[in-house]
Amino acid sequence: MRLRNKPWAVKLVNEHPESVIQDPNPEVKIDWESRFEDFSRPLEIEVGSGKGKFITTLAERYPEKNFIALELQTTAAGIILRTKLEKNLTNLQIMRADAADIDSFFAENSADKIYLNFSDPWPKSRHEKRRLTYKSFLAKYQYVLKDIGHLEFKTDNSGLFAYSLQSLNNYGMNFDFVSVDLHHEANEILDHNIETEYEHKFASKDNPIYALHATFKTKNL
Numbered sequence: 410m411r412l413r414n415k416p417w418a419v420k421l422v423n424e425h426p427e428s429v430i431q432d433p434n435p436e437v438k439i440d441w442e443s444r445f446e447d448f449s450r451p452l453e454i455e456v457g458s459g460k461g462k463f464i465t466t467l468a469e470r471y472p473e474k475n476f477i478a479l480e481l482q483t484t485a486a487g488i489i490l491r492t493k494l495e496k497n498l499t500n501l502q503i504m505r506a507d508a509a510d511i512d513s514f515f516a517e518n519s520a521d522k523i524y525l526n527f528s529d530p531w532p533k534s535r536h537e538k539r540r541l542t543y544k545s546f547l548a549k550y551q552y553v554l555k556d557i558g559h560l561e562f563k564t565d566n567s568g569l570f571a572y573s574l575q576s577l578n579n580y581g582m583n584f585d586f587v588s589v590d591l592h593h594e595a596n597e598i599l600d601h602n603i604e605t606e607y608e609h610k611f612a613s614k615d616n617p618i619y620a621l622h623a624t625f626k627t628k629n630l
């Protein structure tokens with residue numbers, strides 16, 4: 410998804426370096442401690458947050474956790490930032506950067522959960538390496554996640570879902586939850602589901618939403 414460039418969003422992002430990190434140098438360690446009130450709280454990262462409906466709702470609902478929205482596009486980062494400022498979400502930071510460098514942005518074993526929501530499908534096989542569930546991305550998520558850390562993935566794209574199941578399985582990950590129709594699961598599952606913008610759009614057309622939760626095998630084994 411390419412958003413139309415919004416000059417106000419670019420300006421807002423540039424005015425708030427305390428909330429948005431832009432194009433970080435992968436060689437320089439990010440001082441996350443100074444960016445959160447209490448960095449010892451659980452840390453959850455969404456990769457490819459888009460306009461941020463999911464991550465801002467999470468941050469509002471769980472003030473006892475810290476959240477990071479990692480997003481390539483400045484306009485999207487500006488839209489997330491606007492919500493953060495309106496709702497005073499002090500437990501949310503935004504990174505305008507490429508997830509391909511995620512292992513240089515965060516220390517090893519530092520995050521509790523990584524969310525991938527409606528990631529770009531990159532259907533052509535020559536673009537496989539760009540898919541956010543390709544094995545080189547999984548290796549980086551494994552580095553960043555704690556041993557007990559979870560990867561949660563949702564998509565409307567059956568091809569990307571099938572590919573991701575295979576990719577995570579080949580990587581040796583364990584599945585805690587798999588659904589091929591998330592919106593028709595039991596209420597106790599739906600009660601915990603937070604919709605993203607894309608999810609809302611596709612679910613309202615009655616398209617099935619695919620979801621999985623998985624963990625990496627312990628690194629110390």
Ligand SMILES: C[S@@+](CC[C@H](N)C(=O)[O-])C[C@H]1O[C@@H](n2cnc3c(N)ncnc32)[C@H](O)[C@@H]1O
Binds near residue numbers: 481485506526
């Ligand atoms: C299809 S949109 C989904 C947005 C949102 N997660 C949702 O479900 O509504 C995918 C988003 O991922 C972002 N994205 C794609 N590749 C990325 C990468 N390598 N690093 C960071 N963000 C990425 C895109 O800019 C886009 O905003």
